[in-house]
Amino acid sequence: MSVVVITGGSRGIGASAAEHCAQRGMGVILTYKSDPHSAASVVERILASGGKAVALELDVADISRFDSFREAVQLALQTTWGVTTLGGVVNNGGHGLFNPLETVTEAQFDGLLNVHLKGPFFLIQALLPLMEEGASIVNLTSATTRVATAGVAPYAAFKGGLDVLTRYMAKEFGPRRIRANSVSPGAIRTELGGGLNEEFETLLASQTALGRVGEAQDVARVIAMLLSEEGSWINAQTIEVSGGYFI
Ligand SMILES: NC(=O)c1ccc[n+]([C@@H]2O[C@H](COP(=O)([O-])OP(=O)(O)OC[C@H]3O[C@@H](n4cnc5c(N)ncnc54)[C@H](OP(=O)(O)O)[C@@H]3O)[C@@H](O)[C@H]2O)c1
Numbered sequence: 001m002s003v004v005v006i007t008g009g010s011r012g013i014g015a016s017a018a019e020h021c022a023q024r025g026m027g028v029i030l031t032y033k034s035d036p037h038s039a040a041s042v043v044e045r046i047l048a049s050g051g052k053a054v055a056l057e058l059d060v061a062d063i064s065r066f067d068s069f070r071e072a073v074q075l076a077l078q079t080t081w082g083v084t085t086l087g088g089v090v091n092n093g094g095h096g097l098f099n100p101l102e103t104v105t106e107a108q109f110d111g112l113l114n115v116h117l118k119g120p121f122f123l124i125q126a127l128l129p130l131m132e133e134g135a136s137i138v139n140l141t142s143a144t145t146r147v148a149t150a151g152v153a154p155y156a157a158f159k160g161g162l163d164v165l166t167r168y169m170a171k172e173f174g175p176r177r178i179r180a181n182s183v184s185p186g187a188i189r190t191e192l193g194g195g196l197n198e199e200f201e202t203l204l205a206s207q208t209a210l211g212r213v214g215e216a217q218d219v220a221r222v223i224a225m226l227l228s229e230e231g232s233w234i235n236a237q238t239i240e241v242s243g244g245y246f247i
Contacts, residue, residue: 001025001026001027001052001081001083002025002026002027002087002088002227003026003027003028003029003077003081003083003085003086003087004021004026004027004028004029004086004087004088004089004090004136004227005029005030005031005073005086005088005089005090005127006018006021006028006029006030006031006090006092006223007031007058007060007090007091007092007093007123008031008032008033008060008092008093008094009028009030009031009032009039009042009055009092009093010030010031010032010033010035010036010038010039010042010055011035011038011042011190011191012188012190012191012192012216013092013140013185013188013190013216013219013220013223014030014090014092014093015030015038015042015216016216016217016219016220017090017092017219017220017223017224018030018042018046018053019042019045019046019049019220020217020220020221020223020224021223021224021227022046022049022051022052022053023049023051023224024224024227024228025051026087026088026224026227026228027051027052027053027080027081028046028051028052028053028054029053029054029055029056029073029076029077030042030043030053030054030055030056031055031056031057031058031093032055032056032057032058033057033058033059033060033093036055036057039055040055042055043055052080052081054076054080056069056072056073056076058093060091060093060094060114060115060119060120060123061111061114061115061118061119063114063118063119063122066122066123066125066126067126069123069126070126070127070129070130073086073127073130074130077130084130085130085131085132085135086127086130086131086132086135087131087132087134087135087136087227088131088135088136088137088138088227089123089124089127089131089135089137089138090137090138090139090140090223090227091119091120091123091124091137091138091139091140091162092138092140092223093115094115094116094119094140095111095112095115095192095193096152096155096192096193097111097112097152097154097155097193098151098152098193098194099151100150100151100153101153104153104154108154109154112154112155112158113154113158116155116158116159116161116162117158117161117162117165120139120162120165121165124137124169128173131173131176131178133176133177133178134177134178134232135176135178135179136178136179136180136181136226136227136231137166137169137173137178137179137180137181138180138181138182138183138223138226138227139162139163139165139166139169139180139181139182139183140182140183140184140185140219140223141159141160141162141163141166141182141183141184141238142155142156142159142184142185143184143185143186143187143240143242143245143246144156144159145159145160145163145184146184146240146246147245147246159184162182163182163184163238166180166181166182166236166238167180167236170235170236171236174235179226179231179232179234179235179236180235180236181226181231181234181235181236181237181238181239182237182238182239183219183222183223183226183239183241184238184239184240184241184242185214185219185240185241185242186204186208186213186214186240186241186242186243186245187201187204187208187213187214187242187245188213188214188215188216188218188219189201189213189214189215189216190216196213201213204245207245207246208242208243208244208245208246209243209244209245209247210243210244211243212243213243214241214242214243218241218243219241222239222241226239
């Protein structure tokens with residue numbers, strides 16, 4: 001059985017991705033940062049529908065703990081699935097920030113950098129020894145890398161950096177037949193950045209060709225596809241999943 005790690009699997013897109021992966025027969029190691037109860041609920045739902053999942057604590061901004069996280073992943077692989085390797089890693093966990101460029105603080109800037117670029121870089125480096133031939137990396141980026149959206153400058157810039165990093169991962173890990181792709185959501189109804197209010201949602205829906213904002217499962221299905229056999233010839237791509245945002 002292929003086992004995948006999904007960071008930020010306690011809610012939103014990551015939780016939905018965990019459930020979609022489990023439905024496709026993958027084992028899921030999902031992580032949470034501050035909410036073990038929600039993570040446990042996702043695990044329970046997966047177990048109740050016949051899948052297998054484990055929740056581990058991880059702050060992707062805390063690189064100093066990545067070695068112990070790898071050990072926890074190794075232990076989970078052996079005790080829950082009786083295997084030693086990973087079939088995929090999804091860099092999904094993180095937070096958003098709405099603050100105009102002129103008032104962003106250094107701490108806010110560094111917080112976004114650590115979570116959306118530095119953390120994913122070193123997490124993949126830490127987990128690479130566990131990744132099997134044919135494994136799949138999925139990095140969550142954002143349509144704000146394509147459409148400049150006032151108030152999210154550092155977030156969008158680091159997501160743009162992650163898109164570039166995706167292609168370098170694909171290049172350097174290709175000899176091991178490890179693929180890397182970015183999934184770039186448009187506006188999705190989750191709790192990111194405090195969630196969407198009605199007025200903002202109406203505006204975003206009017207800017208989207210399909211006339212609504214996305215749901216977590218709209219993105220989760222694409223993540224699960226990229227982690228599975230159907231995605232096995234897709235590599236080094238940024239796939240926008242936005243219903244046609246600002247086209
Ligand atoms: N929603 C959108 O409109 C949208 C659009 C474009 C891109 N994205 C991207 O999609 C990904 C998922 O977003 P979402 O909308 O599902 O967000 P969400 O509903 O706010 O969920 C965020 C998840 O990330 C975890 N998390 C937060 N900070 C973390 C950290 N420092 N280390 C590890 N995990 C952390 C949270 O864990 P706890 O709850 O346990 O703290 C939670 O599981 C993010 O990378 C986001 O940038 C979202």
